Amino acid sequence: MPARFDLGAKPHLGYTASALDRATELRQDKAAIAALEADAGARAFLLSGELVALHKGALQHDPIFTFAEAGALAPCSDRIFLGLRAGAPLFAILIDAEAAEALKRHDDLLVTDLRSIATGGLVAAEYLPPLAQSKAVVGWHARHRFCAKCGAPTEPAQAGWRRDCFVCGTEHFPRIDPVVIMLAIAGERCLLGRQPRFARGQWSCLAGYIEPGETIEEAVRRETFEEAGIKCGRVVYFASQPWPFPMSLMIGCHAEALTTELAVDRAELEDARWFERDEVAAMMLRRHPDGLIVTHPVAIAHHIIRAWLESESTV
Amino acid sequence: MPARFDLGAKPHLGYTASALDRATELRQDKAAIAALEADAGARAFLLSGELVALHKGALQHDPIFTFAEAGALAPCSDRIFLGLRAGAPLFAILIDAEAAEALKRHDDLLVTDLRSIATGGLVAAEYLPPLAQSKAVVGWHARHRFCAKCGAPTEPAQAGWRRDCFVCGTEHFPRIDPVVIMLAIAGERCLLGRQPRFARGQWSCLAGYIEPGETIEEAVRRETFEEAGIKCGRVVYFASQPWPFPMSLMIGCHAEALTTELAVDRAELEDARWFERDEVAAMMLRRHPDGLIVTHPVAIAHHIIRAWLESESTV
Numbered sequence: 001m002p003a004r005f006d007l008g009a010k011p012h013l014g015y016t017a018s019a020l021d022r023a024t025e026l027r028q029d030k031a032a033i034a035a036l037e038a039d040a041g042a043r044a045f046l047l048s049g050e051l052v053a054l055h056k057g058a059l060q061h062d063p064i065f066t067f068a069e070a071g072a073l074a075p076c077s078d079r080i081f082l083g084l085r086a087g088a089p090l091f092a093i094l095i096d097a098e099a100a101e102a103l104k105r106h107d108d109l110l111v112t113d114l115r116s117i118a119t120g121g122l123v124a125a126e127y128l129p130p131l132a133q134s135k136a137v138v139g140w141h142a143r144h145r146f147c148a149k150c151g152a153p154t155e156p157a158q159a160g161w162r163r164d165c166f167v168c169g170t171e172h173f174p175r176i177d178p179v180v181i182m183l184a185i186a187g188e189r190c191l192l193g194r195q196p197r198f199a200r201g202q203w204s205c206l207a208g209y210i211e212p213g214e215t216i217e218e219a220v221r222r223e224t225f226e227e228a229g230i231k232c233g234r235v236v237y238f239a240s241q242p243w244p245f246p247m248s249l250m251i252g253c254h255a256e257a258l259t260t261e262l263a264v265d266r267a268e269l270e271d272a273r274w275f276e277r278d279e280v281a282a283m284m285l286r287r288h289p290d291g292l293i294v295t296h297p298v299a300i301a302h303h304i305i306r307a308w309l310e311s312e313s314t315v
Numbered sequence: 316m317p318a319r320f321d322l323g324a325k326p327h328l329g330y331t332a333s334a335l336d337r338a339t340e341l342r343q344d345k346a347a348i349a350a351l352e353a354d355a356g357a358r359a360f361l362l363s364g365e366l367v368a369l370h371k372g373a374l375q376h377d378p379i380f381t382f383a384e385a386g387a388l389a390p391c392s393d394r395i396f397l398g399l400r401a402g403a404p405l406f407a408i409l410i411d412a413e414a415a416e417a418l419k420r421h422d423d424l425l426v427t428d429l430r431s432i433a434t435g436g437l438v439a440a441e442y443l444p445p446l447a448q449s450k451a452v453v454g455w456h457a458r459h460r461f462c463a464k465c466g467a468p469t470e471p472a473q474a475g476w477r478r479d480c481f482v483c484g485t486e487h488f489p490r491i492d493p494v495v496i497m498l499a500i501a502g503e504r505c506l507l508g509r510q511p512r513f514a515r516g517q518w519s520c521l522a523g524y525i526e527p528g529e530t531i532e533e534a535v536r537r538e539t540f541e542e543a544g545i546k547c548g549r550v551v552y553f554a555s556q557p558w559p560f561p562m563s564l565m566i567g568c569h570a571e572a573l574t575t576e577l578a579v580d581r582a583e584l585e586d587a588r589w590f591e592r593d594e595v596a597a598m599m600l601r602r603h604p605d606g607l608i609v610t611h612p613v614a615i616a617h618h619i620i621r622a623w624l625e626s627e628s629t630v
């Protein structure tokens with residue numbers, strides 16, 4: 001590997017650095033999966049759509065259930081083998097929306113969404129990556145109960161990692177949508193945008209789905225031009241992050257802006273503008289005079305912006 | 316952008332560097348699309364599954380048809396707006412398999428697959444990126460005629476860039492599967508593998524689909540360990556390439572091998588082994604005494620390997 005490729009240490013991004021061994025070779029082995037489910041050490045997360053069930057704790061909450069606990073709380077609709085956690089099998093148990101709502105009435109449980117869990121630090125950090133993994137796969141099952149090729153109902157297979165159509169024989173695998181998320185840089189300024197759904201005062205990187213027939217770099221240039229009218233030259237990959245809302249892979253980049261005159265697409269963005277380095281530093285430190293802030297550190301956008309702030313040189 | 320992020324010039328990869336303006340804002344505008352279709356300058360590719368129709372030429376062939384030519388040759392089942400080519404609208408016209416077979420009987424046409432077109436240099440280089448774009452979207456339509464959520468038939472929308480379900484209201488967008496493709500490096504050696512479907516003597520990078528809940532870097536480490544038993548540390552992004560066979564995005568990386576003892580997964584690979592730098596150079600130049608070769612330059616694997624060969628330093 002050429003030494004010039006060394007980008008140095010990467011930040012720790014939310015939902016990454018999973019300690020789980022996915023043990024993917026076991027998925028096809030029904031007997032092995034059954035044995036793991038029967039294992040006294042088997043544990044599971046309990047999920048339904050956006051919701052995750054947690055045992056309430058004093059400081060942090062606990063997302064881990066035994067199969068007996070889970071079975072007593074709600075009927076299981078799907079079960080996904082996530083992998084081995086220090087040798088012990090970990091599953092995601094999918095329950096239906098009604099059952100999840102009913103769990104909210106249990107005083108010893110907290111039933112909330114993954115974003116709140118991550119940004120609030122509600123569980124130990126080690127659980128965030130497998131919870132993200134669970135949410136993405138559980139969400140994929142919920143949206144893919146039928147065969148896109150022939151319309152027939154499909155059945156889960158491979159311990160929850162495939163859905164099979166028994167009419168036309170198609171095997172369907174979990175879908176991931178690759179998304180570019182980028183910071184365009186012009187001298188000492190960077191380009192940030194605001195989506196209408198953002199919290200008051202929050203600004204972030206621009207982002208968009210990669211299209212068929214595009215590279216990462218081409219998607220960065222196209223999206224930056226479409227959303228803000230800015231043409232970009234050089235594009236440099238920074239880091240990636242799984243983003244299970246519902247099933248994206250965020251691919252973070254820095255981009256060299258070749259133009260600076262903005263033409264904001266108001267259908268996509270509430271606003272976009274250039275920010276000076278000092279202003280972004282104040283936003284990062286939550287000391288901006290107008291209360292402007294950047295995205296929470298759980299999201300890669302925060303780290304893309306921070307890496308630029310912390311760099312000494314510019315494009 | 317930090318100067319240390321500068322990876323220098325990237326190679327030209329097959330199917331990349333499209334000269335097309337996708338003009339995505341027009342897709343939602345039915346009147347605009349109808350006007351583009353009626354434009355005297357409108358042109359189209361003619362595709363069916365793996366097959367592309369070309370006008371035969373003396374040196375290179377021509378994939379461009381007028382709407383009148385296309386209509387006279389075969390009935391159109393779907394039409395996709397690809398974008399503007401030097402201001403003129405370009406479409407992909409999908410014809411059915413039977414019609415494509417019938418075109419093979421026309422003496423003035425060559426009907427062949429995109430791989431053969433790309434590796435054989437059968438058309439001008441500028442056409443490869445929009446042909447890749449076409450093949451990916453056309454293939455997506457063919458495999459997504461029904462709603463994965465409710466099973467009802469879906470209808471094309473947004474000039475071919477969306478399929479809508481009128482029963483449950485779900486909007487479906489083209490799917491892209493992100494794939495990691497990597498070269499693990501241990502000192503002066505790199506790890507190459509052979510899939511059973513490879514041409515005789517051909518070796519390439521290992522590769523695999525990114526899973527939900529994984530980063531690019533985590534997927535590189537998991538796949539390299541699963542397929543070859545090698546643990547990797549540092550992973551460095553190299554470049555990306557759309558790969559419409561059927562709908563992948565190849566994400567190329569170099570990886571630092573932390574171990575060297577191989578445990579090849581024979582279900583995935585015919586073989587995998589370490590290659591010395593000199594041997595790989597001979598393969599790249601097609602001068603290997605046993606006739607071993609690396610992947611064709613149309614694929615990113617070739618360039619991932621070449622970048623390592625051309626680098627002076629190692630991990």
